[in-house]
Amino acid sequence: MGKTGKEIVKANINEVLNDLNAAYSDEWLAHFQYWFMAKWIRGLDADTLKPVLEEQSTDELGHAGKIAERILQLGGRPVAHPAHLLEKSGCGFKEPTGDPTDLKRVIQDVLEAESCAIKSYSRLAEKYRTTDMVTHELFEDLLKDEVSDEEEWERFMAGL
Ligand SMILES: [Fe+2]
Numbered sequence: 001m002g003k004t005g006k007e008i009v010k011a012n013i014n015e016v017l018n019d020l021n022a023a024y025s026d027e028w029l030a031h032f033q034y035w036f037m038a039k040w041i042r043g044l045d046a047d048t049l050k051p052v053l054e055e056q057s058t059d060e061l062g063h064a065g066k067i068a069e070r071i072l073q074l075g076g077r078p079v080a081h082p083a084h085l086l087e088k089s090g091c092g093f094k095e096p097t098g099d100p101t102d103l104k105r106v107i108q109d110v111l112e113a114e115s116c117a118i119k120s121y122s123r124l125a126e127k128y129r130t131t132d133m134v135t136h137e138l139f140e141d142l143l144k145d146e147v148s149d150e151e152e153w154e155r156f157m158a159g160l
């Protein structure tokens with residue numbers, strides 16, 4: 001990152017990088033989870049749910065990309081091994097199991113992931129509000145996306 005860009009970061013860079021890598025890992029795992037669910041689900045409403053899962057899976061990958069850019073900008077290294085994604089992740093990973101026609105449960109798991117992301121981005125956006133404004137704004141943008149994701153899923157759940 002540029003000299004001045006670095007100078008304005010008052011937060012501990014390693015701490016920022018750790019928080020960014022945790023969020024980056026969460027996004028990869030959400031991307032993977034939603035992608036898998038889209039392939040796996042079955043049943044009457046599955047065809048309606050599939051494209052929504054696919055679209056949101058792509059969105060989460062986009063989030064991982066934005067976070068990776070900030071990590072690199074700060075001179076860090078995004079997690080580069082899949083096994084480390086789980087280690088670094090703040091929200092963890094819930095393997096889709098059980099009945100693939102139980103779409104309510106699938107959406108419940110998605111809502112859990114979204115809820116964890118909302119809590120984590122809200123905390124992180126607050127944490128860097130004055131000490132790293134660029135990272136703060138990134139977390140705030142991600143927070144807005146996850147809040148609208150949650151709303152979309154709640155509406156979908158209500159319609160099932
Ligand atoms: Fe996301």
Ligand SMILES: [Fe+2]
Nearest residue numbers: 114145146149
């Ligand atoms: Fe999301």
